[in-house]
Amino acid sequence: MFNNKPQYIAEVSHVSKEYGLTRVVNDISFNINPGEIFGLIGPNGSGKTTTIRMLMDIIKPNTGDIRIMNEKMNEQSKDKIGYLPEERGLYRKLTVFQCLVYLATLKNMPANIAAEKADDFLAQTDMLPHRNKRIETLSKGMGQLIQFITTILHEPQLIILDEPFTGLDPVNSNKMKEMIFTLREQGKSIILSTHMMNEVEELCDRILMINKGQSVLYGKLQEIKSQYPVNSVFVKSSDTISDINSVKEIRENGRYQELILKENSTPQMILQELLDKKMDIKKYEIGVPSLREIFIQVVEQNK
Amino acid sequence: MNKILLVTKHELGQTLKKKSYIIMTLIFPILALVGIAGYGLIQSLTQGLVTSAEVIQAGYVDEVGIFNIPIEQSNLSLISYTSEEQANIALTQGDIEKYFIIPADYFDSGIITLYSTENDLDISSETRSQINNFLLVNMNNAFADRLDEKTLLRLEKPIQTINTILLDESGQPATDQGSIGTFVISIIFVVLLIIAIFTSSGYLLQSMIEEKENRIIEILLSSISSLQLLVGKVIGLGIAGLLQVVFWFITGFGLMQLASTQISGISDIFTFTPRLVILGITYFILGYLLYAILMTGVGAIGSTARESQQLSGIFTIGAMIPLWLLNLIMLKPDHVIARIFTFFPLSAPSMVILRLGLTDIPTWELVTSITIMVISIVISFLVAAKTLRAFLLMYGRRPTFKEFIRSLRQA
Incomplete structure (x- = not known):
């Protein structure tokens, strides 16, 4: 019987990006499997964020091909992805609920379903008492939790988290890790971009390490570690x-x-x-x- | 399309709730209302003094041939003259303060022409009403037994318009016929148009800068394209601006009616003709689109809100040009310089509205001006969309000119 399930959630093939004479991403290829946590690691300025922005179609690659769930990247593909950028921000003057619903509807989720889901997630994260508060009145950690909810509220198949634990206290950090594991159990694929290696070891199944825009390590975490001698x-x-x-x-x-x-x-x-x-x-x-x-x-x- | 609509609704909803928007929308009608009330108060206080002490001596020339009963009224004494020359001599000799001519086609037009050495705004509503009574009494007397439709119409509204001609001391028409009323009201109208355009486009710029500074822009661009975002914002904030202008038009019309009871002849000086309303709204939309797109495109380059506002402020100069050329335009509204700036897209909205109050702009000039504006809007839109894509995610520094050109090619 023909299986409609995509083999990969995302396929990045020989993607490069240049700004003027500088090549910030150089011939990078990787695939994301269904239901895995994939670590995208590398030092500052290595090209991680540019790679993610290309994956989100925010910027276009000069060469190469990106496919999301068997389809060439297009505007509709964005609805299947949830993105938590490193540079975080929300509408400060909106209430938590208004902000969650508006951003979910921009991902093509009907407003009534978005409203229901928003309340569910707020309850799960003990944020329901803050539902009608303006974003600007929340603490940094709470704001980050709300931002995480906006990333997953529209039930995306692929979730991209760029430095998700930065600025979180240990309690909220654990809460977010639990949510990430739950998402994996639900079959979602997660790309975790970070330079905190302990988080990667704790969470990721496979990794891609980028340095100076080039892929230097790619594969299962344990296999990579075993390649390095004691x-x-x-x-x-x-x-x-x-x-x-x-x-x-x-x-x-x-x-x-x-x-x-x-x-x-x-x-x-x-x-x-x-x-x-x-x-x-x-x-x-x-x-x-x-x-x-x-x-x-x-x-x-x-x- | 659905996402554009979502952005439009979001932006419109947020703007209509803004205190600054509500205040800006209401402040001008309130100020005008206070002005009219103040004028009425001052006039009623001074009118009592004038009526008790002074009687205005006015002459008239009847070219119809039926207005021969110069009825006595409380503060208007009318003297009949057989020709305009006689009336003019009497005016220059100081026998009368003003005279009016009832032309041969009066029954068709309802227009009388008033000659005075004083400004037209000084015709009090009482004087106007007494001239009205004079015409009414005479018409009733002449046509009591033979009323036709045309006469009935005139009896209903004896004065359609009073054209005023300002004379100098020698009795010749004054060089500067541009009355204070037309002058002031045209400028007020242009200033309101400029304010409306810049308020709306300013909101757009502010909204874009806020999203860039709040870092929410990256989340938005991960859901919609920069083009969808720009179109949604332009439409949403454009509707907010248009609502403001329509509100000003409606209240302006109402206030003009109210003002005409206080300031005689003000409705003759400046009327809301369909041409003015249609062109006013057309130029508001075109002006808003052009300025909003240009300001947003340039605003996206700035690294801070202040820097973006400074950069986009360059364009405001264009809209101010007609106000700098005010003297020239008032004297010669069809001067070649006035025409050039009618075609220059940045100054066209304010220049056209300013000239409309003073002259009949030929249709070809309006068509050319609108065409140039539409082309400019399309080009600006394409450039702005590329600028947004290239620079919205650049935080903390402004691109160099080289980077700007290179990014436009690549985006």
Whole structure:
């Protein structure tokens, strides 16, 4: 039987964007699967926001092709996407409810349904008491939560969140993470653009790392991490560790010592040396490279 | 189309609720009402003094041949003259203060011509009413037994219009026939038109700047195109401006009726002819569209509200040109310079309205002026849409001229 479900929610193929002589995005390709959280990461000025704006059809690419749910990007495609931009803003003079309904109707949602949904979301986020308050009277965190609701109110299939946790306190940050997970469970696809690597590790299934407008890492998070060799071990010992041949550097890390491996050394070789020296080892842990370390390493390599 | 309508409704709703819009709409009729009431008060206070002490000596020349009973009235004494020359001599000798001619075609036109060395605004409503009585009594007397339709019509309204001709001390028509009334009212009308255009286009600019400063613009552009946004805003705020102008026209018409009971002859000086209303509204719409689009396009470049307003302020100069040329236009409304600025799109709305109060602008001039404005609007719209697309998301700095040109090519 023919399956109408799109294979990808978004397909970006060989997209480039130039401003004058500067190429800010250079031949980038990636796909977004249904029901995944996709991390778009990169240092400041790497081309993340430009890529997102092209994906939203706010700016046109010079070359390349963007398809949303099997259709070439067009004005109607915008209704299928929810977008939380990094530069946030709402109509300050409107009430929370008016603002939510107006922005949802701009996404082609009928006003009566938008009104119902707005009340549902406000109730879910404990914001119902603020329904008829003007946006300008809300705190920054509340405003950000309302902005997040405007992004998802019209039930988009693809949700793009550009630095969604910036400025949120831990409580609201957790609330938003829960909502993101719920959206994934509902089968929505989420693009999470951020430079906070811990958030990416916590939330994302796959990532694309951009540096200087070019794609430098693309794939499943665990696969990418496994491609990067172990370069340190954490040891908890009552003895003072020193003079280990396989170790390049020893870092005091509170109750642990972090041993940085020499090139061609392995954690097994270090463990053997420690045992040979009859050291009292209470804990021995292989240090998997964090995404942050991979990020720094990749950016440094591309300098 | 649906999204354009949504933006239109949103902008219109927000603007109609704005305090500044409501105040601006009501302030001019209220000021005019206060002015009329004040004038009426002053006149009634001074009229009592004049009527008790002075009797106006006026002459008349009857070219119809039936107005021969110079009835005595409280403060108007009428003297009949057989020719205009005789009446003019009497005026220059100071025997009379003014005279009027009842022309041969009076029954058809209802127009009488008043000659005076004083300004026409000084004809009090009482004097006008007494001339009216004089005509009525004489017509009743002459046609009591043979009333035809034309006579009945005249009896209903003896004076259709009083044309006034200002004479100098030697009894010759004064060089400057432009009466104070026409002069002032034309300017008031132009100023109101300029205010309406700039208020509406100012709201559009303000709304665009606010959305850029509030950073909501990126959310809007992720839902609709910059072109849809611009069209929706232009229509919404244009309707708000048009409602303001229509309100001013309606209240202006009512106030003119009210004023005519206080200030004799004011309705003769400046009437709301269909031509004036149609051209007034046409030029408001064209002027608004042109200024709104230009101001928004340029406003999008500014990095702050103040900068955008400064940049867009350049265009206001165009609308002010006719006011700078006021002396020339009042003396020679068909002068070549006045015509040039009738065709220049930025000055056309105010120049046309100013000239309309003083002269009959040939139809070809109006057609040419409107055509040039429409072409300018289309070109401005295309450029503004590109500017919005290129610069609405540029925060914190203004593009250089090079960047501006390059972006227009790329957008």
